[in-house]
Amino acid sequence: MSLDQAKAFIEKLETDESFRDHLIEIEEDDFTGRLAFINSHGFTCTEEEIESVLVHISDPELRTLVEAWLYYY
Numbered sequence: 001m002s003l004d005q006a007k008a009f010i011e012k013l014e015t016d017e018s019f020r021d022h023l024i025e026i027e028e029d030d031f032t033g034r035l036a037f038i039n040s041h042g043f044t045c046t047e048e049e050i051e052s053v054l055v056h057i058s059d060p061e062l063r064t065l066v067e068a069w070l071y072y073y
Contacts, residue, residue, distance in 0.1 A: 006053035009043040013069070014062050023069065 013020050019041065026033045031047060038045060050070060057063040 005043060006045065006049060007056070009038065009045065009050070010053060010057060010062065010066060012041070012043075013066065 013023070023034060023037055026037060035045070035047070047070070050066070054063060054066060057066065
Protein backbone atom coordinates (compact mmCIF):
# COMPACT_ATOMS: atom_id res chain seq x y z
CA MET A 1 0.00 0.00 0.00
CA SER A 2 1.42 3.38 -0.86
CA LEU A 3 1.71 6.09 1.74
CA ASP A 4 -1.02 8.02 -0.08
CA GLN A 5 -3.35 5.03 0.11
CA ALA A 6 -2.49 4.54 3.79
CA LYS A 7 -3.32 8.18 4.47
CA ALA A 8 -6.58 7.79 2.55
CA PHE A 9 -7.47 4.78 4.74
CA ILE A 10 -6.73 6.80 7.88
CA GLU A 11 -8.80 9.70 6.59
CA LYS A 12 -11.73 7.41 5.82
CA LEU A 13 -11.45 5.86 9.26
CA GLU A 14 -11.55 9.32 10.79
CA THR A 15 -14.30 10.84 8.68
CA ASP A 16 -16.63 7.97 7.78
CA GLU A 17 -18.51 6.95 10.91
CA SER A 18 -20.25 4.03 9.21
CA PHE A 19 -16.94 2.65 7.88
CA ARG A 20 -15.34 3.01 11.32
CA ASP A 21 -18.31 1.43 13.10
CA HIS A 22 -18.39 -1.57 10.75
CA LEU A 23 -14.66 -2.06 11.23
CA ILE A 24 -14.95 -1.91 15.02
CA GLU A 25 -17.86 -4.37 15.00
CA ILE A 26 -15.64 -7.11 13.57
CA GLU A 27 -14.46 -9.40 16.38
CA GLU A 28 -11.39 -8.02 18.13
CA ASP A 29 -9.33 -11.15 17.48
CA ASP A 30 -10.30 -11.33 13.79
CA PHE A 31 -7.59 -9.19 12.22
CA THR A 32 -7.93 -11.17 8.99
CA GLY A 33 -11.60 -10.21 8.87
CA ARG A 34 -10.71 -6.57 9.41
CA LEU A 35 -8.15 -6.66 6.62
CA ALA A 36 -10.71 -8.30 4.34
CA PHE A 37 -13.15 -5.49 5.14
CA ILE A 38 -10.48 -2.86 4.48
CA ASN A 39 -9.50 -4.58 1.22
CA SER A 40 -13.15 -4.70 0.12
CA HIS A 41 -13.13 -0.90 0.34
CA GLY A 42 -10.09 -0.61 -1.94
CA PHE A 43 -7.33 -0.42 0.67
CA THR A 44 -4.90 -3.28 0.06
CA CYS A 45 -2.60 -3.49 3.06
CA THR A 46 -1.08 -5.61 5.78
CA GLU A 47 -0.99 -5.07 9.53
CA GLU A 48 2.63 -3.99 9.23
CA GLU A 49 1.75 -1.38 6.62
CA ILE A 50 -0.98 0.05 8.81
CA GLU A 51 1.41 0.14 11.76
CA SER A 52 4.06 1.88 9.65
CA VAL A 53 1.70 4.71 8.74
CA LEU A 54 1.19 5.54 12.42
CA VAL A 55 4.49 7.44 12.45
CA HIS A 56 3.13 9.72 9.72
CA ILE A 57 0.02 10.74 11.66
CA SER A 58 0.63 14.11 13.27
CA ASP A 59 -2.83 14.41 14.85
CA PRO A 60 -2.56 12.75 18.29
CA GLU A 61 -6.30 12.00 18.45
CA LEU A 62 -6.26 10.26 15.09
CA ARG A 63 -3.14 8.30 16.06
CA THR A 64 -4.89 7.15 19.24
CA LEU A 65 -7.93 6.09 17.21
CA VAL A 66 -5.85 3.99 14.82
CA GLU A 67 -3.74 2.49 17.62
CA ALA A 68 -6.91 1.59 19.51
CA TRP A 69 -8.32 -0.07 16.41
CA LEU A 70 -5.10 -2.02 15.81
CA TYR A 71 -4.36 -3.11 19.34
CA TYR A 72 -7.52 -3.01 21.41
CA TYR A 73 -10.60 -3.64 19.24
